[in-house]
Amino acid sequence: MSGPSWPTLPVLPDPATDAVLASGLIEELSYAFGGPFHFLLPDAFDTNLRAMREALDEAGVDGFVYYAKKANKAAVWIERCAASGAGVDVASVGELREALGHGVRGENLVVTGPAKGTDLLRLALRHGALIAVDALDELDTLITTAMTGTARPARLLLRCLPPSQPHSRFGMNHAELTTAMGRCVRAGDAVRMEGFSFHLSGYAIQPRADLAGHLVDLCLKARVLGLEASRISIGGGLAISYTDADSWHTFLSEQNSGHYHAGKSFSTADFYPYHSPAAGAGALRALLAAHPEGRGLSLAELLKDSGVALLMEPGRALLDRAGATVFRIQGVKDRDGYQLLTVDGTSLSLSEQWFNSEYLPDPHLLSQSADAPAGAWPASIGAATCLESDMLTWRKIPLPRRPRTGDLLVYPNTAGYQMDSNESPFHDLALPPKVVIDHTERARPRWRLDRHFT
Numbered sequence: 001m002s003g004p005s006w007p008t009l010p011v012l013p014d015p016a017t018d019a020v021l022a023s024g025l026i027e028e029l030s031y032a033f034g035g036p037f038h039f040l041l042p043d044a045f046d047t048n049l050r051a052m053r054e055a056l057d058e059a060g061v062d063g064f065v066y067y068a069k070k071a072n073k074a075a076v077w078i079e080r081c082a083a084s085g086a087g088v089d090v091a092s093v094g095e096l097r098e099a100l101g102h103g104v105r106g107e108n109l110v111v112t113g114p115a116k117g118t119d120l121l122r123l124a125l126r127h128g129a130l131i132a133v134d135a136l137d138e139l140d141t142l143i144t145t146a147m148t149g150t151a152r153p154a155r156l157l158l159r160c161l162p163p164s165q166p167h168s169r170f171g172m173n174h175a176e177l178t179t180a181m182g183r184c185v186r187a188g189d190a191v192r193m194e195g196f197s198f199h200l201s202g203y204a205i206q207p208r209a210d211l212a213g214h215l216v217d218l219c220l221k222a223r224v225l226g227l228e229a230s231r232i233s234i235g236g237g238l239a240i241s242y243t244d245a246d247s248w249h250t251f252l253s254e255q256n257s258g259h260y261h262a263g264k265s266f267s268t269a270d271f272y273p274y275h276s277p278a279a280g281a282g283a284l285r286a287l288l289a290a291h292p293e294g295r296g297l298s299l300a301e302l303l304k305d306s307g308v309a310l311l312m313e314p315g316r317a318l319l320d321r322a323g324a325t326v327f328r329i330q331g332v333k334d335r336d337g338y339q340l341l342t343v344d345g346t347s348l349s350l351s352e353q354w355f356n357s358e359y360l361p362d363p364h365l366l367s368q369s370a371d372a373p374a375g376a377w378p379a380s381i382g383a384a385t386c387l388e389s390d391m392l393t394w395r396k397i398p399l400p401r402r403p404r405t406g407d408l409l410v411y412p413n414t415a416g417y418q419m420d421s422n423e424s425p426f427h428d429l430a431l432p433p434k435v436v437i438d439h440t441e442r443a444r445p446r447w448r449l450d451r452h453f454t
């Protein structure tokens, strides 16, 4: 098919995913499950974790990585954290139970999230988890619970409302933090006040370095009051790159509403930054090298000089290239100049649509017919539901061969937030199972089902 050119967003090379796609396993699993499924590549998780630890070691900074569980529910990540001594960031009783049940010790958990219920606080206390306290009333509940119910002190961080994001609903402002420190002092042995935390929206490095520098200052002030204050948590927000810089900038400059089904348009500001100059462990390196505002020292030097450890809670960055999502095409309609495909799942398995945006990396087409014509076959991808707006991809993706019913579409790099944060059994459709692929380097990859409890 000839005609206009269509914007593309090719993913970065990923030999592990390519090996799975070439193995024939995907077709077999799609047949076996009879619906969409996700596959997970835990070796990539290990690689990402190792790279972050190396960045800390290179900078000589004492640090600890907690996997932000909200980014993907699978048990395999927790199993990997347990095996490698990493921590887990949980925000509900269910997440805490999963983390403990799959082998992570209570001391290696950090409990985040706003206004935590007493059931969650009590469990966290009993298991010696670190608790990021978000508000003064929560601190009061925690202190009371620690004084009455448990033999262990409450290990806590005080969460700071970022001055650069004053409308955030998370964290405490300066006056509240001062009050909170006073209450920690008065609580005596019931509390072990270990430091401060924040989570910033967005992915910029410098604002993180600035706020981390501010938290180090707060630690020094807290120590004067007799509190331990020996660590800060910078939350998550290490960006990842799905594509290269050229492809990303070309995509942004070329795309317009004519490239989407039904003339749909998205604000480019709402797209995830699919390329970042500093990504994953590289973003952590850049952060450690950055000079917090008004300092002659890098963040790494500041942390070392003040004896403050750096905690972090990456979700997406630990899951980079650690999974993909497979759908089968179950219908093809010809529209004016493009095709409208319907797949056997929903956009609930590709969360970006639910944030007024679109998951842009090009899916791979696994064509099942040897005679399907090659070329550029633009196609938009709809879901198997009755909702007009349930589109996995509004964009007309130029597929390399003519798509046909029975072909498979593999959305790459979906483990971080795309797969399961919004999934529901809408229409009584089964939730897509998760397949763990343990050894991608074998001629025939080995697989098993993930062991998530619920």
Ligand SMILES: Cc1ncc(COP(=O)(O)O)c(C=O)c1O
Binding pocket: 068, 071, 089, 112, 113, 198, 199, 235, 236, 237, 238, 313, 314, 315, 316, 317
């Ligand atoms: C407190 C906290 N920590 C960690 C994260 C994980 O962020 P990311 O997946 O961008 O690393 C989040 C995300 O919202 C968060 O709110």
